[in-house]
Amino acid sequence: MTLTRTRETAAHRAVVSPYWTHRRRDNLVGYLFIGPQLIGSALFVLLPLGLVLWYSLHEWNVLAGTFEFTGGDNYAKLLNDSNxxxxxxxxxxxxxxxxxxNLSLALLLAVLLNQRLRGTTFFRTLFFSPVVVSLVAWTIVWRFLLQADGGINGLLGTIGVEGPNWLRGDATAMVSVIVVQVLKNVGLNMVLFLAALQGVPRQLHEAAQLDGAGAWRRFTRITVPLISPTILLTSIITVVGSLQVFAQIAVLTQGGPGVSTTVLVYYLYQQAFQFHHFGYGATLSILLFAIVAALTLLQWRMRRKWVLYES
Structure with missing residues (x-):
């Protein structure tokens, strides 16, 4: 009788496994590791997005202390905005x-610095140094250089050329802002491209050269396909960054002349914090989020066509 009960107990223990199995413990450890990231994403990404959507359905006048529900009025205003x-x-x-x-210059610099020549370390540091410089300080210096009586026109004057007021001309203001931003961040993409180029096997280039392939053909048929994942990464980073530019516009041109250099982020700032239309500013934020998400998704979907390692 006792032997039978012992066998039944052993069989029951064999059937009923403990709750904290090895797999469940591993899952718990995984959840604990990703928990801070999930909490941070919920508090600083999802919650603000929800609040922005909520504010876009209201008109919030901070000066008058009113917060009124307007429904889709802000979105109708968005469609009818003449600017x-x-x-x-x-x-x-x-x-x-x-x-x-940015991408063209960064790739060109990376190719040049990838050559085994003397002084490349100095030039790598030189081109990357603007990345670590304060953005506002960098922009203020360039604002003085680009003024009508600034350093750029002073340099042009030494060779008999009268330069324009770069930041106040309709044809030169946007070009000036783009150049300042390119020179500020080109070093980051250059470093990424340089790391990718150093991972391309030299044996492939040597074999192609023995087969009679020229430098340009080797670059387009070997180098570019092998660094295409880095090209995808840098393009996504640069596109998203270009849609979020604010300090450069605020310091250099304040959106002028007219609205020729007013980008969406600066226009959002003007509507929300200068004109105190916080509801409409939130609506513009929704538009900006939709544009960034759509462009990022488009680039990610296109990776199958032009990234070598994607099938």
């Missing part, structure tokens, strides 16, 4: 110019 088209056009011009010049 929005020009602002979006300026934003697109700035983003396209920044992405094209």
């Amino acid at each position: 929005l088209g020009e602002v979006l056009g300026g934003t697109a011009m700035f983003s396209i110019g920044l992405v094209v010049f």
Whole structure:
């Protein structure tokens, strides 16, 4: 009788496993590790997005102390905004110019610095140093240089060329802002490209050279495909960064002349914090979020066509 009960107890223990199994303990450890990130994302990403959406449905007048529900009035105002088209056009011009010049110059510098020549360490430091400089300090220096009586025109005057007021001309203001931003951040993409170039096997280039392939053909058929993941990364970073530019516009041009250099983020700032239209500013924030999300998703979907390692 006792032997039978002992066998039944052992069989019951074999069937009923303990709750804290090895798999559940591993899952708990994983959740504990990602818990801070999830909490941070909820508090500093999801909650602010929800509040911005909520504010976009209201009109909040801080001076009068009113907070009124307006429904879709702010979105109707967005569709009828006469300045929005020009602002979006300026934003697109700035983003396209920044992405094209930044990535092209960064790749060119990375290719040059990847050569085993003397002094490359000095030039790497020189080109990367603006990245670690304060953004506002960098922009203030360039504002003085680009004025009508600034350093750029003074240098041009020594060779008999009369330069314009770069930050107040309709044709030069946006170009000046793009150049200042390119010179500020090109070093970061240069370092990323340089790391990718150093990972390209030299044997592939040597084999292609023996087969008669020229330098340009080796670059386009070997180097570019192998560094395409880095090109995708830098393009996403640069596009998202170009849509969030604010300090450069605020310090250099304040959106002028007219609205020629007013990008979406600066226009949002003007509506919310200068004109105190916080509800409409929140609506513009929703528009900015939608544009960034759409462009990022588009680039991510296109990776299958032009990133080598994607199938």
